[in-house]
Amino acid sequence: MKSRLLLNGDFARFWLSQVLTSVASKSMTMVFPLLATISFAATPFEVGVVAAAQYVPVLVVTLFIGVWLDRRPRRPTLLFTDVAGGLALLVIPVLSGLDEFHIGMLYAVAFGFGSLVAIAEVCAQAYTPSLVHESDLVAAIGRLEAVFTLVVVAAPGLGGLLMNWLGGSGAVLMGAAFYLIAALVLLTVTRREPPVVAPVTRERMVSEIAAGARLLLSIPVLRTLIGQAALFNFFEQAMLTLYTVYAASVVGVTPALLGLTVTLGAVGSMLGAVAAEQAERRWGLKRVVVASMAIASFAPVLIPLATDPTPLTVTIWSVSFVLYGFGLTVY
Numbered sequence: 634m635k636s637r638l639l640l641n642g643d644f645a646r647f648w649l650s651q652v653l654t655s656v657a658s659k660s661m662t663m664v665f666p667l668l669a670t671i672s673f674a675a676t677p678f679e680v681g682v683v684a685a686a687q688y689v690p691v692l693v694v695t696l697f698i699g700v701w702l703d704r705r706p707r708r709p710t711l712l713f714t715d716v717a718g719g720l721a722l723l724v725i726p727v728l729s730g731l732d733e734f735h736i737g738m739l740y741a742v743a744f745g746f747g748s749l750v751a752i753a754e755v756c757a758q759a760y761t762p763s764l765v766h767e768s769d770l771v772a773a774i775g776r777l778e779a780v781f782t783l784v785v786v787a788a789p790g791l792g793g794l795l796m797n798w799l800g801g802s803g804a805v806l807m808g809a810a811f812y813l814i815a816a817l818v819l820l821t822v823t824r825r826e827p828p829v830v831a832p833v834t835r836e837r838m839v840s841e842i843a844a845g846a847r848l849l850l851s852i853p854v855l856r857t858l859i860g861q862a863a864l865f866n867f868f869e870q871a872m873l874t875l876y877t878v879y880a881a882s883v884v885g886v887t888p889a890l891l892g893l894t895v896t897l898g899a900v901g902s903m904l905g906a907v908a909a910e911q912a913e914r915r916w917g918l919k920r921v922v923v924a925s926m927a928i929a930s931f932a933p934v935l936i937p938l939a940t941d942p943t944p945l946t947v948t949i950w951s952v953s954f955v956l957y958g959f960g961l962t963v964y
Contacts (some may be wrong), residue, residue: 635869637763641764641765641769643764643823643824644761644764644820645703645821646819646821646822647760647761647764647822648776648777648780649815649818650711650715650815650816650818650819651777651780652713652780652807652816653811653814653815654715654811654815655720655781655784655788656784656788656811657718657722657781657808657809657811657812657815658718658788658790658808659784659785659788659789659792660788660789660791660795660804660808661722661746661808662687662788662789662791662792662873663788663790663791663792663793663794663873663891664685664792664796664808664832665684665687665739665742665743665800665876666680666683666684666802666873666874666877666878667792667793667796667877667888667891668683668739668796668801668805669683669736669739669762669879670877670878670881670882671796671801672734672801673735673736675736679736679869679872679875680741680874680878681874682707683740683743684743684873684874685742685949686740686747687696687743687747687750688747688866688870689747690748690751691747691751692762694748694751694752694755695751695755697842697843698751698752698815699755699759699845699898700755700811700841700842700845701834702756707756707757707763707826708760708822708826710752710756711753711756711760711791711815711819712819712820714749714750714752714756715753715812715813715815715819715820716812716816717749717797718746718749718750718809718812719804719809719810719811719812719813719816720751720809721742721745721746721749722746722805722806722808722809722812722828723805724738724740724742724810725739725742725801725802725805726802726803726806728806729801730802738938744953750786755901757777758774760826761773761774761777762876763824764824765766766907769819772883780920782902782961783902783903783962784896785961786895786901786902786954786958786959786961787895787896787898787902788811788955788959789892789895790891790892790893790894790895790897790899791875791892791896792804792892793888793891793893793895793896794888794889794892794893795807796889796892797887798889799859811822815884818863821865822952827884829866861926861955863924865929865930868883872933872936874949876933876936877891879936880894880950883940884939884940884946884948885942886947890942893947893951894950894951894953894954895948895954896943896953897951897954898955898957898958900955900958901954901955901956901958901959901960901962902958902959902961902962903962904958904959905959905960905961906964908923908963909921909925909962909963911964912925921963922964924960925963925964926960926964927960928956928957928959928963929956929957929959929961930958930960932952932953932954932956932957932960933957934953935949935950935952935953935956936949936953937948
């Protein structure tokens with residue numbers, strides 16, 4: 634099964650395109666707030682608006698895009714989001730070069746880019762089954778999710794490092810390049826998608842969304858997990874936004890050190906990937922899920938313990954993100 638997946642060139646190219654866009658999109662979750670903090674001396678509220686603008690589309694777009702994609706080819710949509718995402722990011726360095734960039738424009742770019750990311754993430758999941766044999770589907774999804782989990786933890790830190798090395802415009806330009814390269818890679822996928830049925834009416838789409846919501850909410854385990862995930866994601870983004878402001882404006886660390894502390898969370902992710910299966914076998918699925926989420930949720934408590942730009946501060950913050958990456962990956 635695994636050997637067939639490794640030999641599937643179309644899936645490998647699709648996988649590579651997803652790696653490129655995931656790294657670019659998740660690194661922007663650090664770059665955009667840092668741009669607001671450093672370039673515009675934004676208040677914590679303004680930085681929060683920038684961060685929220687990237688995630689609010691998930692609450693709106695994903696309700697409709699899944700039903701919409703059920704009736705349309707997925708590859709053209711992914712190509713559109715890759716090209717449009719790259720062009721949206723290019724707006725920032727172009728306007729900066731013209732000295733026309735302001736925080737209101739950053740809000741708009743963050744919201745538009747976040748909408749494209751939300752569409753692409755749903756579309757990628759829907760596109761995967763058309764690229765692999767049914768017996769390889771679980772392995773294919775696993776490979777995509779493994780990369781996604783690692784990128785979620787590590788890429789924001791990469792954004793901080795890019796800000797330090799290349800500046801704000803340079804970091805965004807790098808993200809745009811990743812998106813446009815991903816589009817070129819996706820163009821090389823040759824396997825045809827199965828035919829799709831005709832689009833449904835608007836009323837039918839709304840009824841299908843409602844039916845899907847009723848189904849999810851009628852299953853106690855899924856209902857609990859959805860509520861938990863919503864709470865965790867909300868406070869996770871609040872924590873990361875406040876961390877950016879606290880580290881850069883209050884404590885005064887450089888974007889490079891800030892990015893390094895977050896990137897080290899990837900070490901925790903790798904440890905979590907190794908430990909997850911053995912932990913589940915030893916303690917059971919339910920206990921491991923609860924314990925790992927507790928670790929990921931507790932880890933940020935260490936951050937405010939450090940208040941000065943010293944090696945000890947960087948160490949404490951790094952430990953916090955290692956624990957966070959470990960818990961999140963196991964979960």
